[in-house]
Amino acid sequence: MVNRKILSLVFVRESTKILLGFKKRGFGQGRWNGFGGKVEQGETIEEGAIRELQEEAGVLSHDLSKIGLLEFEFVGEPTILQVHVFTTTSYIGLPTESDEMKPQWFEVDRVPFDEMWPDDSLWFPLMLKGAKFQGYFLFHGHHNILKYNLEEVERFKY
Numbered sequence: 001m002v003n004r005k006i007l008s009l010v011f012v013r014e015s016t017k018i019l020l021g022f023k024k025r026g027f028g029q030g031r032w033n034g035f036g037g038k039v040e041q042g043e044t045i046e047e048g049a050i051r052e053l054q055e056e057a058g059v060l061s062h063d064l065s066k067i068g069l070l071e072f073e074f075v076g077e078p079t080i081l082q083v084h085v086f087t088t089t090s091y092i093g094l095p096t097e098s099d100e101m102k103p104q105w106f107e108v109d110r111v112p113f114d115e116m117w118p119d120d121s122l123w124f125p126l127m128l129k130g131a132k133f134q135g136y137f138l139f140h141g142h143h144n145i146l147k148y149n150l151e152e153v154e155r156f157k158y
């Protein structure tokens, strides 16, 4: 039986820059990414996103916009990861390194896709131009995308 794990993913934007964190441990270790993680029992997805951004980057925002809904399936694994993607331009606090993430600002035309999840180079252009998007990716291991679909949407199905 297939089950779904709900995760958040937050990108902080500032004029021509985007804040990424280098994942120091766990799932996605050694890759740059936004900040996020599992939604806990009793919190909404957005509350989970706010908490993870604070825990991992030391930044507090109560003004997140949902911009993406991505699902990831891995061959041989029963769990589909459902990732809810948010952005914000308004926050307080200075990005600070945590046990999990080392934050760093990148110019939007210098995003280090070679050191990120391989799907990111497909949907980042949609995020960066301000579109909403929805997608599905089937992975073999953590490096190969076997098939995918990705579309811009006006609103999300969930």
Ligand SMILES: Nc1nc2c([nH]c(=O)n2[C@H]2C[C@H](O)[C@@H](COP(=O)(O)OP(=O)(O)OP(=O)(O)O)O2)c(=O)[nH]1
Residues within 6 Å of the ligand: 007, 008, 009, 010, 026, 027, 028, 033, 034, 035, 036, 037, 038, 072, 081, 083, 117, 118, 119, 120
């Ligand atoms: N950019 C990008 N992010 C992804 C992909 N797949 C994927 O799960 N993520 C995100 C969603 C989450 O923000 C993060 C994974 O969350 P996590 O396992 O670190 O969750 P957590 O912090 O609760 O974990 P932990 O405390 O139990 O270690 O990675 C992907 O293909 N691209």
